[in-house]
Amino acid sequence: MFELIYMSAASPTMTSAKARDIAEQSQMNNALADISGVLVFDGTSFAQILEGDESAVRRLLDIISADKRHSNLTVLVEGPTSGRSFAGWSMAYNDTGSMAQLLDRVADINAARSRSNGEELKRALDKLKSDVLGSLRGK
Ligand SMILES: Cc1cc2nc3c(=O)[nH]c(=O)nc-3n(C[C@H](O)[C@H](O)[C@H](O)COP(=O)(O)O)c2cc1C
Known part of the structure; x- marks a missing residue:
């Protein structure tokens, strides 16, 4: 299993309703490609x-990268993972969480990775996911 987290700048005309539509319309494609995950939008x-097979995730990322509804796509985290955190969500949607908090978690993840500290990395990844999952479940 492989996972990738990216961030991008939404186009100026993006709205929560449109972002939710993107997530809903992604569900069929992602289910067919055995990809799961979450789309977070903060306005x-x-x-x-x-998350999924590395080849499938990279193929999807190529498609998403070309989408004009966002720009400046930056991969924040990528690498192997022991299992799925979003099993059952071919693409969940969340616009209730804090992007700043998410970025703090990403910083923790990358710091752990640069120190090659596997335990710390796992903890930081788990924390990010439990934050995102927590706000999904809290809806
Ligand atoms: C921020 C963002 C996230 C997206 N995520 C996905 C996704 O997870 N899966 C997907 O199939 N398309 C996603 N898309 C849409 C793709 O860029 C593309 O429009 C879509 O895959 C085309 O699907 P279609 O060939 O069925 O029309 C996303 C687009 C944006 C702007």
Whole structure:
């Protein structure tokens, strides 16, 4: 299993309703490609967690990268993972969480990765996901 987290700048005309539509319309494609994850939108930026086979995730990322509804796509985290965190969500949607908090978690993840501290990395990844999952479940 492989996971990738990116962030991008939403186009100026993006709205929560449109972002939710993107997530809903992604569900069929993602289910067919055995990809799961979550799309986070805060009114300005997107963050998305994609998990699945590395080749399938990269193929999807190529498609998403070309989408004009956002720009400046930056991969924040990528690498192997022991299992799915979003099993059952071919693409969940969340616009209730805090992007700043998510970015703090990403910083923790990348710091752990740069120190090659596997335990710390796992904790930081788990924390990010439990934050995102927590606000999904809290709806
Ligand atoms: C922020 C963002 C996230 C997206 N996430 C996905 C996704 O997870 N899965 C997907 O199939 N398309 C996603 N899309 C849409 C793709 O860019 C593309 O429009 C879509 O895959 C085309 O699907 P279609 O060939 O069925 O029309 C996303 C688009 C944006 C702007």
